[in-house]
Every structure is written in structure tokens, then in C-alpha cells.
Amino acid sequence: MAGIGRLSARSSVLLLCDMQEKFRPTIFHFTNVVSNAARLLQACRILAIPPILTEQYPKGLGPTVPELGAEGLKTHTKTRFSMLTDTVEEELKSLGNPKQAILCGIEAQACIACTAYDLLERGMEVHIVADAVSARSQTDRLFALSRLKQSGAFLTTTEGVLLQLVQDAKHPNFKEVQQY
Template sequence: MSISRIGKLRQQSSALFLCDMQEKFRHNIAFFNQIVSVAGRILQTAKILEIPIIVTEQYPKGLGHTVPELGADDIIKYSKTCFSMLTSEVEKELQSIPERRSVILCGIETQACIMSTTLDLLDKGYDVHIVADACSSRSQVDRLVALSRMKQSGAFLTTGEGVILQLLQDAAHPKFKEVQKIIKDPTPDSGLLALFQNQNPLFT
């Protein structure tokens, strides 16, 4: 069975996409601070494990730049107006790393840029992992239905800590102790717990 069929993440075949976590969205997106915090943990891990990172900004002239607390100041930002992160520049970057077939996706908004990016990546044969506690929207209905929609299309729903531990695979990993410091504190609550408490049918 192929990696794409079972959704196994590997350090050597993964890339991290961080979508539009910008200043103007700070007060409009539900759980914004929490999803940025979770995405920041994955970003720190990606840097330690030397995993390629792609960051986009939606119309930064009007919506501001990526928030500093994400920790992406030293990373190139790709500006866009389309909903999908797969601009011609981003596609060119992906083509330069053809061994990276699994994309870890975080950001906003779930029903817009996250879903458009996911569908485009799936259409091109990538294995897409949506970090549910690092994606949000203004409306939680939009967020939840979009997560379900992407799962129906073949994306994998996961969590920030789940991603980090999958990438490490083994406590004997030479970077384990360094990464362990990133996840020593509990993951911030981004409002997903109620879904599972009520056995939400979207996720069955």
C-alpha cells in the first residue's frame, strides 16, 4: 500500500504549507491565537528537521503581513490574490523538491484558502494532511463543514502534535530531545473538543 493511501508522514518526503496567517485576520478568525501557536510549533519542528516551508500572504497590501508570533520572519513569503496557495511561484518551488509528496497544511480560512489549496494539491497527486487544530475560519460552521469536505476528498485530518510525532517516528531520532521541548506544554485548545464530545457525524 502506498504512503498516500495510508497517510504516513516522513521527514524526507514532507513539506509544510502555512497559509495567510496575517495581521488583519487577528480579530476576525475564531481561535486565531491558538491556531497560530499550534502552527508555530510545527514550523519550529520543520526548521529543526530541515523540512521545506512555504508561506503565503493573501493580498498583503490590504491585509497586512504574517503575524510575528508565528516565527516565520526569516522565510520567503509568496503573495497571492487567488484562494489556492498553488500560485505559479509556489508550483515552481514544489517542482524543485519533487521528492516532497506529502504536504502538511495549516492556516486560514478553512473553507476558502485551505480547502482550495487542498483540492489543488490532491488533484496533482499530493498527499495532504490538514492540521485541524491549526486551521480556522470566521464561522465555525464553515470550519467544520470544510474539514469534513476535505476528508471526503481524500485529505487526512490530524493535529499539530500528531504531525510532529509522526515526523520524528522514534524517540531515538537525533533531534528528538530538541523537538520534545516544543511539545512539552499541552496544545492550546482551538475549539475542536466539542466535536468529539458530541460524536459529531461530520467526522464519522
């Protein structure tokens, strides 16, 4: 059973889902989604929270957009909607099976939803960063977020995640995290 949803840097993983070139012109607020995900990625690097990056069928949808700042990350390619491919499962296991997932990317009603359901079924706490998740239509985005909340995922924002992870303005990395 999920707790109250308090994030901890020690038990979290950041999941970056399918922010690829071909989605750029069709995804609602794509630039904002990627910008917020990039903030999360930089903060997670500072706080030593491991990131996991996927690309959906890169041959057709292109690479991850450069402004995410994900260079150097291992890319897990997939065709299924859930991020939990065999290679991602192996990476989660090698990370000690984190208890909390911070999930962002696209599309809300497809890959984000399928990933969240798989994680929830595993007993993980899922934190969906609403301002770093989107879809082609605002309707799909909003209904997916509502449905995910009904299923037990926690909805949050980029700023909410960053502040929960540091917990205190006296945290040694507070100013560095807030600059992004």
C-alpha cells in the same frame, strides 16, 4: 492513489497559509492556530522539512503575524484562494516535488480547501492540521474539515504530525522537537 497517511520528513513540505494581521480579530481561535503553526514551523526547521509561506492580498490584509516565527522565509503573495501560485509551483518543483503536504493556516473553507483540492488533484497526500486551521466561524471550519476529509485529505493534529515525523523517542531530534 493516496497511501495510509504515514508522514515522512524526507518527502514532506510544510504549507503556511495566510496567517496575517487583519485576520487576528475575526478568526476563530486565531492565537491557537498561529501557536500550533509556529510549533510545526520550528519542528520542520529542526527536521529539515521545507516551509512555504503565503500571504493573501497583503496590501489589504497586512503582513504575516510575527508570532508565527516566519521571518527569513520567502513570502509568496497571492489573490487567488489556492496557495498553488506560479511561484509556489516553482518552489515545489525546486524542492523535487514533495509527495506529502502538511497544511495549516486560514481560512478553512477558502484558501485551505482550494489548496488541498489542487494538491490532491496533483496526486499529493494532504495532511490538514486541524488544530492549526480555522475560519471566521466554527461552522465553516468544521464543515470544511469534513468536506476535505471526504475528498481524501488526512486530518491530524499538531502533536500527531510531530510524533509521526520523529517516529521514535530515540530519534536524535525528539526532545528538541517536543520542546516547542
